[in-house]
Amino acid sequence: MKKFINSVDSFLTESLAGFTAIHGDVVKLGDGGAFVRRATPARDKVALISGGGSGHEPLHAGFVGVGMLDAACPGQVFTSPTPDQMAAAASAVGGPKGVLFIVKNYSGDRMNFEMAAELYDGPTATVVTDDDVAVENSTWTTGRRGVAGTVIVEKIVGAAAEQGGSLESLKALGDEVNRRTRSMGVALTSCTVPAAGTPTFTLGEDEMEMGVGIHGEPGRKRVKLASAKAIAEEMMTAILDDLKPTGALGEEAILLVNGFGGTPSLELYLMAEMARAELARRGVKVARGLVGSYVTSLEMAGVSLTVSAVDDRLLSLWDAPVHTAALNWGR
Amino acid sequence: MKKFINSVDSFLTESLAGFTAIHGDVVKLGDGGAFVRRATPARDKVALISGGGSGHEPLHAGFVGVGMLDAACPGQVFTSPTPDQMAAAASAVGGPKGVLFIVKNYSGDRMNFEMAAELYDGPTATVVTDDDVAVENSTWTTGRRGVAGTVIVEKIVGAAAEQGGSLESLKALGDEVNRRTRSMGVALTSCTVPAAGTPTFTLGEDEMEMGVGIHGEPGRKRVKLASAKAIAEEMMTAILDDLKPTGALGEEAILLVNGFGGTPSLELYLMAEMARAELARRGVKVARGLVGSYVTSLEMAGVSLTVSAVDDRLLSLWDAPVHTAALNWGR
Numbered sequence: 001m002k003k004f005i006n007s008v009d010s011f012l013t014e015s016l017a018g019f020t021a022i023h024g025d026v027v028k029l030g031d032g033g034a035f036v037r038r039a040t041p042a043r044d045k046v047a048l049i050s051g052g053g054s055g056h057e058p059l060h061a062g063f064v065g066v067g068m069l070d071a072a073c074p075g076q077v078f079t080s081p082t083p084d085q086m087a088a089a090a091s092a093v094g095g096p097k098g099v100l101f102i103v104k105n106y107s108g109d110r111m112n113f114e115m116a117a118e119l120y121d122g123p124t125a126t127v128v129t130d131d132d133v134a135v136e137n138s139t140w141t142t143g144r145r146g147v148a149g150t151v152i153v154e155k156i157v158g159a160a161a162e163q164g165g166s167l168e169s170l171k172a173l174g175d176e177v178n179r180r181t182r183s184m185g186v187a188l189t190s191c192t193v194p195a196a197g198t199p200t201f202t203l204g205e206d207e208m209e210m211g212v213g214i215h216g217e218p219g220r221k222r223v224k225l226a227s228a229k230a231i232a233e234e235m236m237t238a239i240l241d242d243l244k245p246t247g248a249l250g251e252e253a254i255l256l257v258n259g260f261g262g263t264p265s266l267e268l269y270l271m272a273e274m275a276r277a278e279l280a281r282r283g284v285k286v287a288r289g290l291v292g293s294y295v296t297s298l299e300m301a302g303v304s305l306t307v308s309a310v311d312d313r314l315l316s317l318w319d320a321p322v323h324t325a326a327l328n329w330g331r
Numbered sequence: 332m333k334k335f336i337n338s339v340d341s342f343l344t345e346s347l348a349g350f351t352a353i354h355g356d357v358v359k360l361g362d363g364g365a366f367v368r369r370a371t372p373a374r375d376k377v378a379l380i381s382g383g384g385s386g387h388e389p390l391h392a393g394f395v396g397v398g399m400l401d402a403a404c405p406g407q408v409f410t411s412p413t414p415d416q417m418a419a420a421a422s423a424v425g426g427p428k429g430v431l432f433i434v435k436n437y438s439g440d441r442m443n444f445e446m447a448a449e450l451y452d453g454p455t456a457t458v459v460t461d462d463d464v465a466v467e468n469s470t471w472t473t474g475r476r477g478v479a480g481t482v483i484v485e486k487i488v489g490a491a492a493e494q495g496g497s498l499e500s501l502k503a504l505g506d507e508v509n510r511r512t513r514s515m516g517v518a519l520t521s522c523t524v525p526a527a528g529t530p531t532f533t534l535g536e537d538e539m540e541m542g543v544g545i546h547g548e549p550g551r552k553r554v555k556l557a558s559a560k561a562i563a564e565e566m567m568t569a570i571l572d573d574l575k576p577t578g579a580l581g582e583e584a585i586l587l588v589n590g591f592g593g594t595p596s597l598e599l600y601l602m603a604e605m606a607r608a609e610l611a612r613r614g615v616k617v618a619r620g621l622v623g624s625y626v627t628s629l630e631m632a633g634v635s636l637t638v639s640a641v642d643d644r645l646l647s648l649w650d651a652p653v654h655t656a657a658l659n660w661g662r
Contacts, residue, residue: 002519002536004559004598004634006605014559015597018604022586022620057596077597188333205333228335228345255353264592264629265388266346266408267335273349274337289353293624298595299632303335328659 001197008194012054012076019061023325026065034081035089036061037071043095046161046170047071050102050154051086052109053078055193056214059151059295062326068158069102069324077193077298078215080108086116090124098123098167102154102174104146105130125167127174129153131183131306133242134211134219147214148258148295149181152308152318155327159320177308180248182239185219185304186231187212189262191297210234214260214297214304228267232274235305240282248309252287253279254318255307259293262301268292275305287315294326332528339525343385343407350392354656357396365412366420367392368402374426377492377501378402381433381485382417383440384409386524387545390482390626393657399489400433400655408524408629409546411439417447421455429454429498433485433505435477436461456498458505460484462514462637464573465542465550478545479589479626479637480512483649486658490651508639511579513570516550516635517562518543520593522628541565545591545628545635559598563605566636571613579640583618584610585649586638590624593632599623606636619649625657 005011013033020029020036030037035051050060051073060072071089075081090099099120103113105128117124131149138145157174165173187209190199200216203209208226211219226234243249257272259265272291279286287310295304310318321330336342344364351360351367359370366382381391382404391403402420406412421430430451434444436459448455462480469476488505496504518540521530531547534540539557542550557565574580588603590596603622610617618641626635641649652661 002539002556002632004519004562004594004602006558006560006601011597011601014604015601018600018602018607018622021607021617022600022603022622054597055595057600062596188335208333225333227337229337231335261595262593262630262632263335264386264627265393265624266342266385266629269349269353269388270337270342270346271335271349272353273345276349276352286352291349291353293596296595298597299593301333301593301630331662 001192001194003194005194011194012074016074026323026325027061030071030089030092034085035071035073036064037089037093038064041093042070046097046165046167047093047095047099048102048158048161049086049089049093049099051081052104053080055298056295058326063151063154063324065324067162067320067322068154068327077195080112083112083115083119086113087119090116090120094120094122100167100170101126102150103128104150105143106140107142108140123167125171127153127171127178129178131178131181133182133238134184138213139217145213147183147185148256148304148306149178149183149308151294152181152254152256152306153177155322156314156317159317162320177314179246181306181308182243183304183306184235184238185212185302186210186235187260187300187302189301190216191300212302214295216297216300228270229274232271232278236275236278239305239307243307243309249284250309250311251283252285253307253309254288255279255286257291258295258304258306260300260302261293261296262299263303268303271303288318332523332525334525336525342525343405347405357654357656358392361402361420361423365416366402366404367395368420368424369395372424373401376495377428377498378424378426378430379433379489379492380417380420380424380430382412383435384411386629387626389657394482394485394655396655398493398651398653399485399658408526411437411443414443414446414450417444418450421447421451425451425453431498431501432457433481434459435481436474437471438473439471454498456502458484458502458509460509462509462512464513464569465515469544470548476544478514478516479587479635480509480514480639482625483512483585483587483637483639484508486653487645487648490648493651508645510577512637512639513574514635514637515566515569516543516633517541517566518591518631518633520632521547522592522631543633545626547628547631559601560605563602563609567606567609570636570638574638574640580615581640581642582614583616584638584640585619586610586617588622589626589635589637591631591633592624592627593630594634599634602634618646
């Protein structure tokens with residue numbers, strides 16, 4: 001295992017210490033390191049809290065700040081955070097307007113966030129994201145997996161929360177964005193969880209895992225490596241075939257081209273061009289694009305495409321100011 | 332070779348097409364794709380132009396925009412751009428106040444930028460960066476290599492250019508920041524240049540290349556993998572031993588922890604914490620930190636540390652607004 005690490009036990013703690021030290025103007029570490037919260041609390045709004053296993057950085061701690069989350073709870077690598085962490089985060093950042101949990105659809109995460117909602121003494125609601133069209137049910141999931149589309153949900157709901165939205169309206173908005181959003185991923189290599197010390201899975205030199213999950217869960221099929229154009233076409237077909245029947249897809253979409261950690265920028269932008277061309281061919285314009293490693297699987301080489309069908313109202317929320325470690329725009 | 336690619340010949344062109352399409356509000360492609368320039372030209376200031384081989388993204392095209400570069404010339408992967416590209420960029424973005432070239436110290440880049448300055452019919456000056464303390468002379472360099480410190484030079488000089496600095500003063504400022512800045516890198520894996528199709532070098536499962544260059548050039552030594560703390564200590568010792576004799580290092584520094592492409596965020600922030608602690612132990616406070624993959628070597632796993640000794644004037648230029656694809660802050 002080749003990693004910059006001192007020990008498996010201190011890996012997450014030391015990384016979080018670095019993250020909060022470097023971004024001290026944006027975030028601080030919650031009590032006992034159980035969560036990351038905004039450096040400047042905002043109690044007069046609904047508090048947005050997300051979290052999940054570590055190893056997907058910058059998701060979620062990188063999205064804590066004005067315009068997105070109020071707190072994020074990091075579990076150990078690829079392991080759900082505990083209900084205690086989530087409840088502590090809710091107590092720390094929740095105010096009278098309530099707490100909205102944004103939860104990727106994995107069984108462990110859902111169960112623990114449900115327990116946290118019971119532990120927390122205040123109004124809560126939960127948005128569950130399940131944007132991955134690759135497979136129904138998976139290693140750690142009943143139903144579809146929640147993947148990179150979660151960033152779009154967190155950004156748009158975060159903007160609406162900043163504008164004073166009620167808990168009920170934000171829950172409805174989050175569910176709506178999730179319904180409008182579809183993703184699919186492909187892996188060229190595996191990743192190695194520090195506590196395991198060996199790769200999660202293995203792929204031949206000429207193979208890729210089409211439809212891979214963000215923990216290396218199996219996808220739809222293991223196939224021969226194909227051209228970037230063919231890969232983008234297959235993924236975009238799967239995404240749009242699933243999105244079109246909802247009736248949500250108009251002429252514009254947000255395109256997120258997400259690297260899993262080990263794929264360089266040149267390749268991500270090349271895939272963005274292939275995805276953009278595929279969308280154009282089908283009459284959909286990329287109204288906004290985001291390209292980078294935002295929902296990762298440690299050092300896995302691979303990419304996911306996410307298409308989110310938007311209207312002017314959703315685009316305006318997407319464009320609203322955001323000031324976090326990983327996304328930063330507007331005043 | 333596992334990459335998202337259609338053909339070696341179209342690799343760069345397709346990636347640049349994606350980059351300029353996604354960031355059309357910030358950049359556009361220059362004539363014939365020879366360079367990337369600001370979407371909105373600024374002719375009443377000194378024009379800053381950089382460039383070099385591709386494969387180091389976001390350097391340099393990701394730093395084109397308000398507050399940093401006016402144009403960037405991408406060569407093929409790890410290959411210098413041509414004098415024609417640079418001269419075309421200068422003609423496109425240069426105004427009466429002149430053109431400042433910012434050039435990493437590689438023999439090919441320096442020669443070509445010199446020829447471009449001769450081809451261009453207007454006032455020019457050149458800042459050469461050579462911040463890498465690892466080795467003197469290298470595969471493609473006489474003297475020291477210019478590496479991640481170039482980002483700090485481009486940011487600070489870019490801010491001063493925006494404030495109306497003269498060509499002469501910006502040249503002096505760039506040279507000063509370069510003198511105050513030192514870097515060193517380490518690789519855990521190699522990278523594969525698409526046109527070569529095989530890894531640039533090989534490392535054993537328990538080896539690392541200490542002092543590696545950003546094209547995989549040999550460093551100081553090939554040694555057994557060590558703890559993150561030991562790696563940070565060795566690199567910081569080399570950096571500070573070199574920086575201290577200049578007399579520039581006071582109580583504050585900018586720390587850049589740069590990933591080479593294949594190292595995930597969790598490990599970069601862990602290294603940031605180790606580097607921060609090392610600096611603190613030696614009485615230097617991290618006034619500002621930047622952690623991410625900014626000067627990459629395709630998908631190489633590895634990290635470089637950069638320390639730039641700053642004063643209040645330089646910090647204020649660092650904090651000035653910047654709006655590029657890869658760095659974005661301030662109004």
